[in-house]
Amino acid sequence: GDSVTQMEGPVTLSEEAFLTINCTYTATGYPSLFWYVQYPGEGLQLLLKATKADDKGSNKGFEATYRKETTSFHLEKGSVQVSDSAVYFCAHWFEGRAGGTSYGKLTFGQGTILTVHP
Amino acid sequence: GAVVSQHPSWVICKSGTSVKIECRSLDFQATTMFWYRQFPKQSLMLMATSNEGSKATYEQGVEKDKFLINHASLTLSTLTVTSAHPEDSSFYICSARDGGGIYNEQFFGPGTRLTVL
Numbered sequence: 001g002d003s004v005t006q007m008e009g010p011v012t013l014s015e016e017a018f019l020t021i022n023c024t025y026t027a028t029g030y031p032s033l034f035w036y037v038q039y040p041g042e043g044l045q046l047l048l049k050a051t052k053a054d055d056k057g058s059n060k061g062f063e064a065t066y067r068k069e070t071t072s073f074h075l076e077k078g079s080v081q082v083s084d085s086a087v088y089f090c091a092h093w094f095e096g097r098a099g100g101t102s103y104g105k106l107t108f109g110q111g112t113i114l115t116v117h118p
Numbered sequence: 119g120a121v122v123s124q125h126p127s128w129v130i131c132k133s134g135t136s137v138k139i140e141c142r143s144l145d146f147q148a149t150t151m152f153w154y155r156q157f158p159k160q161s162l163m164l165m166a167t168s169n170e171g172s173k174a175t176y177e178q179g180v181e182k183d184k185f186l187i188n189h190a191s192l193t194l195s196t197l198t199v200t201s202a203h204p205e206d207s208s209f210y211i212c213s214a215r216d217g218g219g220i221y222n223e224q225f226f227g228p229g230t231r232l233t234v235l
Contacts, residue, residue: 043226104215107164111161
């Protein structure tokens with residue numbers, strides 16, 4: 001079935017370090033891919049997205065490229081800040097039909113806790 | 119972006135009671151709403167999907183009689199945990215999508231922490 005696998009955490013970095021959080025997926029077809037961020041005590045927020053192969057999503061210094069050949073969507077940031085400390089979720093959205101019914105579903109990875117120290 | 123609210127933020131109840139959680143889309147019409155459950159340090163697990171005016175579609179393994187979902191309007195969905203037990207204690211998150219509208223993406227509520235004693 002469809003699934004999303006993220007790099008195990010937690011990840012602890014010093015401020016200004018380079019960040020990579022790996023994400024790979026399995027899906028039938030070509031899903032849209034997302035990274036969500038959950039700050040302490042808050043709901044999930046969309047960080048960035050990519051809807052087709054080779055698309056690069058970017059926001060707040062974070063980037064991720066939709067790699068169809070490796071079924072990956074790794075999140076990167078060149079220089080993290082303390083304020084980036086949060087839980088990051090990779091996800092894919094897939095729309096399909098089953099039994100005459102159309103459906104859409106967002107499937108999440110397990111989440112990666114990022115802590116950035118000053 | 120659009121805002122999704124949940125009420126209450128947290129609730130503590132006795133075993134055997136029922137608890138209702140509300141999810142509202144504040145500035146858009148949510149054609150589809152989703153309910154998730156999140157265990158500590160784990161991912162979000164989709165419980166059910168509901169379209170306004172239709173019965174909810176539950177994921178495999180989710181008891182529809184235990185978790186009652188109502189999506190009576192384009193801005194409100196409710197999740198009722200019936201006869202709650204300690205194993206139902208969790209963080210419940212709703213999400214709303216305007217499905218082809220202005221945003222065409224999924225927005226998440228802040229979550230509701232349920233503790234069953």
